[in-house]
Amino acid sequence: METVKVLHMNKGVGETSYVMNSTLQSKIIDVTNPATKKAIVEILCSSRPVRMGIADLGCSSGPNTLRVISEIVDVVHATSRVLDCPVPELVVHLNDLFTNDFNTVFDSLPSFYKTQRQEKGNGFGSTCFVSAVPGSFYGRLFPNKGLHFVHSSSSLHWLSQAPLGLKDGWGRGLNKGKIYISKSSPQCVLDAYLRQFQNDFSLFLKSRSQEVVAGGRMVLSFMGRQSMDPTTLPTYWELLAHALMSMVSEGLVEEEKVNSFDVPYYAPCIEELKLEIEKEGSFMVISHEAYEIDWGAGMELQSDSTSRGELVARTIRAVAESILEFHFGSHIIDEVFRRYAKLVEEQLSILNLVISLVKRD
Numbered sequence: 001m002e003t004v005k006v007l008h009m010n011k012g013v014g015e016t017s018y019v020m021n022s023t024l025q026s027k028i029i030d031v032t033n034p035a036t037k038k039a040i041v042e043i044l045c046s047s048r049p050v051r052m053g054i055a056d057l058g059c060s061s062g063p064n065t066l067r068v069i070s071e072i073v074d075v076v077h078a079t080s081r082v083l084d085c086p087v088p089e090l091v092v093h094l095n096d097l098f099t100n101d102f103n104t105v106f107d108s109l110p111s112f113y114k115t116q117r118q119e120k121g122n123g124f125g126s127t128c129f130v131s132a133v134p135g136s137f138y139g140r141l142f143p144n145k146g147l148h149f150v151h152s153s154s155s156l157h158w159l160s161q162a163p164l165g166l167k168d169g170w171g172r173g174l175n176k177g178k179i180y181i182s183k184s185s186p187q188c189v190l191d192a193y194l195r196q197f198q199n200d201f202s203l204f205l206k207s208r209s210q211e212v213v214a215g216g217r218m219v220l221s222f223m224g225r226q227s228m229d230p231t232t233l234p235t236y237w238e239l240l241a242h243a244l245m246s247m248v249s250e251g252l253v254e255e256e257k258v259n260s261f262d263v264p265y266y267a268p269c270i271e272e273l274k275l276e277i278e279k280e281g282s283f284m285v286i287s288h289e290a291y292e293i294d295w296g297a298g299m300e301l302q303s304d305s306t307s308r309g310e311l312v313a314r315t316i317r318a319v320a321e322s323i324l325e326f327h328f329g330s331h332i333i334d335e336v337f338r339r340y341a342k343l344v345e346e347q348l349s350i351l352n353l354v355i356s357l358v359k360r361d
């Protein structure tokens, strides 16, 4: 399964949309914010560019998209005031896959520009110019040396495709009863996932190395794990596999359909990231942190009648429905997430990694 052809966050503003179910990703932006601010301040202090290229990779469409940009603009203005230097022109590129709901992002731009003009305008208009760049971040997106800052939140754990080689000689799935790495997965499944991550992440770094100026920064934040062993903790994919297998046991889903479904996702540990960064050689790690995030905390405030499990299930549905529908068909979606909501009621903690990088000269 090629992610670029299938994956998109649930569109619109309905109950199962990404717009209505991105509180978790918003919390992740909160924990990433200090690293983002630090990177912007350091860029301005070290090079004082007159024009600053900024890219948000995997921007999606929803309340988080322009929030990240607003916060970056605020820091640029505040820092320029402190340094007593002119505010640079900000050339902002919002990137996501071709199927992303960019129209909704464009609809919110007039009010974004209005706020910018009111709060920071010089009377002649905004100093911030936003455009969309559709395409996969696993490859070139921008011209040479045009970016000073790259931000990406809750996106890089998506692989470019499900790992290859997860079928036996008869074309049957090898990761039986599972949809991601799990304790019962054979070693070849772990190896295939790691290989796919290594290929993708090194291509990501190689592409950005052409696009980011020397001294430019990247702040990348995504799902990860603490341990070197990828099977130590059950993930939310494990619980989704349970929900699917419970439907198999009732004859509602074919077992081979589950065996042959592999999520194009990988949660790396920091050592795996550092190894790829060192191998590629263009960037240096400035800092990294791991945050355990209690997924359900605060979510129940959104609604009186909806359980934590249902709210977590909606979060996963908003991001994963497109790939599940592609493989299993739309008829199973309501039922699988109804079952999933019961399973996730108790297990709600996830790990988020934030890594800050600088481009070498």
Ligand SMILES: C[S@@+](CC[C@H](N)C(=O)[O-])C[C@H]1O[C@@H](n2cnc3c(N)ncnc32)[C@H](O)[C@@H]1O
Pocket (backbone or CB within 6 Å): 003, 007, 008, 009, 022, 025, 026, 029, 057, 058, 059, 060, 061, 062, 064, 065, 095, 096, 097, 100, 135, 136, 137, 138, 152, 153, 154, 155, 156, 158, 159, 160, 319
């Ligand atoms: C969970 S959303 C995160 C959106 C936003 N950054 C936030 O924090 O709310 C992940 C986004 O990454 C995008 N994505 C996944 N793989 C991608 C790729 N190879 N290139 C560009 N975008 C990608 C998805 O389409 C999706 O919109």
